[in-house]
Amino acid sequence: MMKTWQAGKRLLPMTAALGLLLAGCGREDLSVLRPQGPVAESSYGLMKLSITIMIVVLLIVFSIAAYVWIRFRRKKDQDEIPKQVEGSFKLEVLWTVIPLILVIVLAIPTVKVVFAAGNDHSDDKDAIKVKVTGHQYWWEFEYTDYGITTAQDLIIPTGKHIAFELSTKDVLHSFWVPSLAGKMDTNPDGTVNRFSFSAPNEGVYRGKCAELCGPSHGFMEFKVKSVSGEAFDKWVASMKAPESVMPEDPVLAEKFKSQCLTCHAIGSMPASPVAPSLTGIGSRESVAGILLNDDTREDGAPILENLKTWLNDPQSVKPGNKMPNPKDMGLSDEEIDGIAEYLAGYTLE
Amino acid sequence: MDWITTVDHKKIAILYLWAGGLFFGIGGLEAILIRIQLIKPMNTFLDAQTFNELITMHGTTMIFLGVMPVIFALMNAVIPLQIGARDVAFPFLNSLGFWTFLFGGLLLNLSWVMGGAPDAGWTAYTPLSGKGYSASHGVDFYTIGLQIAGLGTLIGGINFLATIITMRAPGMSFMRMPMFAWATFITSAIILFAFPAVTVGLVLLTFDRILDANFFDVDGGGNPVLWQHIFWIFGHPEVYILILPAFGIISEVIPTFSRKRLFGYSSMVFATILIAFLGFMVWAHHMFTTGLGPVANALFSVSTMLIAVPTGIKIFNWLFTMWGGQVRFTTPNLFAAGFIPTFTMGGVTGVMLASAPADFQFHDTYFVVAHFHYVIVGGLVLGLFAGLHYWWPKMFGRMLSETLGKWTFWTFIIGFHLTFFVQHFLGLMGMQRRVFTYLPNQQFDTLNLVSTVGAFLMGVGMIIFLINVFLTSRRPADAPEDPWEDGRTLEWTIPSPPPEYNFKQTPLVRGLDAFWKEKMAGHKAMTPAEPIGPIHMPSATILPFLMSVGIFIAGLGFMFSRDEFSSSIMSFLFNNYIVTALGLLITFGSMLMRSLFDDHGWHIEPEELEEGEQR
Ligand code: HEM
Ligand SMILES: [Cu+2]
Numbered sequence: 001m002m003k004t005w006q007a008g009k010r011l012l013p014m015t016a017a018l019g020l021l022l023a024g025c026g027r028e029d030l031s032v033l034r035p036q037g038p039v040a041e042s043s044y045g046l047m048k049l050s051i052t053i054m055i056v057v058l059l060i061v062f063s064i065a066a067y068v069w070i071r072f073r074r075k076k077d078q079d080e081i082p083k084q085v086e087g088s089f090k091l092e093v094l095w096t097v098i099p100l101i102l103v104i105v106l107a108i109p110t111v112k113v114v115f116a117a118g119n120d121h122s123d124d125k126d127a128i129k130v131k132v133t134g135h136q137y138w139w140e141f142e143y144t145d146y147g148i149t150t151a152q153d154l155i156i157p158t159g160k161h162i163a164f165e166l167s168t169k170d171v172l173h174s175f176w177v178p179s180l181a182g183k184m185d186t187n188p189d190g191t192v193n194r195f196s197f198s199a200p201n202e203g204v205y206r207g208k209c210a211e212l213c214g215p216s217h218g219f220m221e222f223k224v225k226s227v228s229g230e231a232f233d234k235w236v237a238s239m240k241a242p243e244s245v246m247p248e249d250p251v252l253a254e255k256f257k258s259q260c261l262t263c264h265a266i267g268s269m270p271a272s273p274v275a276p277s278l279t280g281i282g283s284r285e286s287v288a289g290i291l292l293n294d295d296t297r298e299d300g301a302p303i304l305e306n307l308k309t310w311l312n313d314p315q316s317v318k319p320g321n322k323m324p325n326p327k328d329m330g331l332s333d334e335e336i337d338g339i340a341e342y343l344a345g346y347t348l349e
Numbered sequence: 350m351d352w353i354t355t356v357d358h359k360k361i362a363i364l365y366l367w368a369g370g371l372f373f374g375i376g377g378l379e380a381i382l383i384r385i386q387l388i389k390p391m392n393t394f395l396d397a398q399t400f401n402e403l404i405t406m407h408g409t410t411m412i413f414l415g416v417m418p419v420i421f422a423l424m425n426a427v428i429p430l431q432i433g434a435r436d437v438a439f440p441f442l443n444s445l446g447f448w449t450f451l452f453g454g455l456l457l458n459l460s461w462v463m464g465g466a467p468d469a470g471w472t473a474y475t476p477l478s479g480k481g482y483s484a485s486h487g488v489d490f491y492t493i494g495l496q497i498a499g500l501g502t503l504i505g506g507i508n509f510l511a512t513i514i515t516m517r518a519p520g521m522s523f524m525r526m527p528m529f530a531w532a533t534f535i536t537s538a539i540i541l542f543a544f545p546a547v548t549v550g551l552v553l554l555t556f557d558r559i560l561d562a563n564f565f566d567v568d569g570g571g572n573p574v575l576w577q578h579i580f581w582i583f584g585h586p587e588v589y590i591l592i593l594p595a596f597g598i599i600s601e602v603i604p605t606f607s608r609k610r611l612f613g614y615s616s617m618v619f620a621t622i623l624i625a626f627l628g629f630m631v632w633a634h635h636m637f638t639t640g641l642g643p644v645a646n647a648l649f650s651v652s653t654m655l656i657a658v659p660t661g662i663k664i665f666n667w668l669f670t671m672w673g674g675q676v677r678f679t680t681p682n683l684f685a686a687g688f689i690p691t692f693t694m695g696g697v698t699g700v701m702l703a704s705a706p707a708d709f710q711f712h713d714t715y716f717v718v719a720h721f722h723y724v725i726v727g728g729l730v731l732g733l734f735a736g737l738h739y740w741w742p743k744m745f746g747r748m749l750s751e752t753l754g755k756w757t758f759w760t761f762i763i764g765f766h767l768t769f770f771v772q773h774f775l776g777l778m779g780m781q782r783r784v785f786t787y788l789p790n791q792q793f794d795t796l797n798l799v800s801t802v803g804a805f806l807m808g809v810g811m812i813i814f815l816i817n818v819f820l821t822s823r824r825p826a827d828a829p830e831d832p833w834e835d836g837r838t839l840e841w842t843i844p845s846p847p848p849e850y851n852f853k854q855t856p857l858v859r860g861l862d863a864f865w866k867e868k869m870a871g872h873k874a875m876t877p878a879e880p881i882g883p884i885h886m887p888s889a890t891i892l893p894f895l896m897s898v899g900i901f902i903a904g905l906g907f908m909f910s911r912d913e914f915s916s917s918i919m920s921f922l923f924n925n926y927i928v929t930a931l932g933l934l935i936t937f938g939s940m941l942m943r944s945l946f947d948d949h950g951w952h953i954e955p956e957e958l959e960e961g962e963q964r
Contacts (some may be wrong), residue, residue: 031779043708047710058690062690068676070671082751088613100658110650110654113705114650115647117643178710184709188476209781215401218397292623
């Protein structure tokens with residue numbers, strides 16, 4: 001892609017310098033300035049090109065401004081009337097044409113990338129197709145070719161194109177993984193959006209909702225976990241395994257079934273439209289998308305603690321979310337802890 | 350009472366200024382609260398709902414109720430003077446425009462005390478702004494308040510169009526018109542074409558919410574993307590409604606304080622028209638991520654980038670106006686000087702945003718927040734400050750303190766850049782906009798702190814300005830006619846503040862920068878175009894005020910028409926649309942009065958003019 005940007009090439013030295021400078025900004029798994037995949041890379045290319053052009057423009061404007069302010073400052077006893085200049089046809093044409101050229105330099109690669117970005121891989125046999133559904137305030141991922149559905153963590157194999165089909169069950173949201181690709185809105189059914197990205201390297205990337213969707217809009221996060229092909233196949237296999245692991249204690253199992261599974265689904269149960277699937281929740285990167293699971297406590301807390309935090313008062317974690325408080329459903333503190341322990345242990349290999 | 354019934358454009362200008370100042374203050378407080386909440390990660394100063402109400406009201410208030418009236422204040426104060434007219438074309442409508450604007454704004458802000466402010470963002474995207482997801486009356490206050498205020502803006506715009514077309518002094522052809530008058534003219538034309546779009550949108554949204562219509566509701570066959578198109582077909586031109594007057598002001602201030610005529614006047618006029626025209630063609634650049642497809646995205650990308658060309662022409666023409674001049678850094682010119690680099694920075698990020706694939710990353714992040722604050726605050730607000738300091742002596746007959754003015758400038762502009770420059774990086778590092786808080790460890794913390802500190806510094810600048818205004822108001826009104834000594838246009842040929850009738854004799858215009866031209870020819874005053882004679886003046890009237898009160902009551906009545914009240918009388922009054930009818934009765938009654946009783950106004954006789962002269 002970059003190779004075709006002939007005019008951009010002339011600005012290459014500055015682009016390179018800027019690239020180095022900007023790359024220092026932000027976390028690798030989050031920052032637009034540290035792209036981790038080809039789609040984000042192409043946006044970043046345009047950004048570097050445009051910011052280079054724009055810095056050149058700024059430098060010109062700033063220097064002329066500084067020059068006139070200093071040079072033509074009115075002196076103490078200056079009284080003669082300056083020459084009243086009408087304008088200058090040549091100069092005015094000059095500063096019409098130069099910006100026009102700069103705009104064309106930017107417009108050509110822009111149009112190219114726009115059309116490249118329109119390539120959504122939806123009929124690519126080799127691509128992994130994922131239906132993304134936005135909910136206030138959680139994300140659902142359905143792998144249509146495999147018949148599995150998960151939530152909050154999007155697991156993808158490295159190097160493969162992931163073809164997305166985006167929509168929402170309630171208000172508008174916007175699906176954004178800054179280090180992998182730009183964002184795309186989720187509109188209600190009927191205006192389904194498609195796009196695609198891929199992640200060449202293994203890693204966990206932070207995703208966000210970028211369209212105001214209610215009080216917890218800022219908390220509507222998710223993770224993209226890119227894993228090796230084998231690991232992905234293994235994950236798919238275990239997601240398809242029919243058994244639904246239930247709590248060992250039968251009393252607790254009954255409570256879980258009657259209170260939680262009315263909204264959530266696990267194992268082979270059909271995916272629920274109102275709440276995230278809990279299958280294998282013990283292996284996820286986060287609870288509710290924002291309580292990060294981290295045994296070292298650098299970025300969050302161990303999963304058990306996070307689950308307890310959530311179950312003790314979902315509203316205080318994510319204001320306005322649709323889950324009722326387990327305490328109001330008649331669960332005791334011990335039962336809540338018990339369910340938290342069970343969920344923390346419900347892992348997939 | 351005098352203020353409620355006045356139809357004098359100079360007094361209406363002052364009314365607009367106070368009203369704008371009031372709403373600007375409210376919007377500013379909201380901004381400070383927002384920035385306090387974001388000072389550190391996971392802050393609990395505000396809750397999520399209140400935060401969303403604050404951002405919605407901050408944006409709505411600032412754009413519709415904060416800067417618009419200040420723009421209208423300057424236009425009202427200056428335009429008739431600049432074109433050598435005694436008033437605007439329709440003084441009665443001018444007053445009506447102000448009062449509907451004020452009551453619309455008051456209605457919107459009543460939401461704070463009447464059960465919840467709007468919370469769906471100033472863009473009010475459906476379905477979030479629908480009744481299903483925003484159940485309080487907040488968004489109703491938004492739709493109805495803006496509808497009423499928008500009526501005032503539309504009336505004002507039409508009035509300025511008529512004024513500028515029909516009331517220019519003899520000899521003032523369009524190509525001899527001051528740049529600020531040109532900007533007002535084009536701005537008014539944009540208002541004329543853009544406001545009907547938002548009017549329709551707001552009516553449809555009101556119907557969806559209050560009468561259960563289905564324009565934007567998917568289940569009922571509606572389409573939420575339709576709202577986005579309607580909103581931005583209005584919304585994008587709206588940003589040019591905001592910036593063109595600032596361009597106009599800068600084009601007056603720079604020549605005056607450079608003692609040179611505006612460089613490239615005709616290309617400035619041409620660029621203004623071109624910007625207005627392109628402004629209507631680029632609305633979908635706010636919707637690149639909506640899923641319009643590559644063809645639409647490519648077209649809107651390129652057309653958006655083109656706006657940079659006329660904008661660039663303007664920047665360079667200003668720079669070359671100063672070239673070879675004698676630049677004096679008075680407070681107005683300091684603001685104009687601050688405007689040029691700051692606005693240019695906002696313009697270049699605009700071009701960056703215009704590149705659709707890059708915008709997939711920028712959109713709805715703090716990068717966009719930085720961009721539009723650079724153009725609106727760094728462009729328009731700096732422009733308004735330049736204009737206010739420049740024309741203050743003409744409006745009030747008193748010079749603002751230069752020392753305090755310079756303090757205002759430095760604190761404000763340093764605070765501004767501190768606040769918003771770092772936000773570009775926040776956006777690029779992954780911070781979405783409109784988030785009530787953010788998780789720690791994302792490297793957002795320091796930059797957010799810096800931003801909040803900057804916001805406080807801007808606040809200090811505003812306070813210094815208010816102190817300046819207060820101290821000045823206590824000084825004697827002794828400003829000379831031409832206080833900056835190098836005035837070029839007609840407003841500087843008459844006393845400060847001008848008499849009720851502005852010009853005793855309509856001046857004869859012999860070229861661009863009419864007053865400067867006479868000065869250069871060695872004259873002290875304009876040559877009159879008519880003998881002294883009686884001057885016709887319109888009568889003061891309370892009807893515009895009453896009409897607006899009526900619309901205000903009708904709006905409230907309509908909004909609550911479906912509510913259940915604890916008192917049965919209230920339910921009866923509202924549910925049977927009695928309150929609505931009462932409000933409309935007041936409005937239509939006043940209209941009827943206006944048409945039944947002819948009021949021919951009154952005259953100021955030549956003898957009185959002479960007396961006024963001596964006093
Ligand atoms: C060279 C001139 C400009 C260009 C090329 C430009 C371009 C853009 C683009 C592409 C966006 C959409 C960004 C996004 O949401 O992803 C945008 C947003 C915006 N621009 Fe500009 N712009 C320019 C000047 C202005 C001016 C003069 C103003 C106002 C005085 C302005 C006010 C805004 C506002 C308010 C938004 C954000 C609206 C929102 O989402 O709330 N822009 N601009
Ligand atoms: Cu959201």
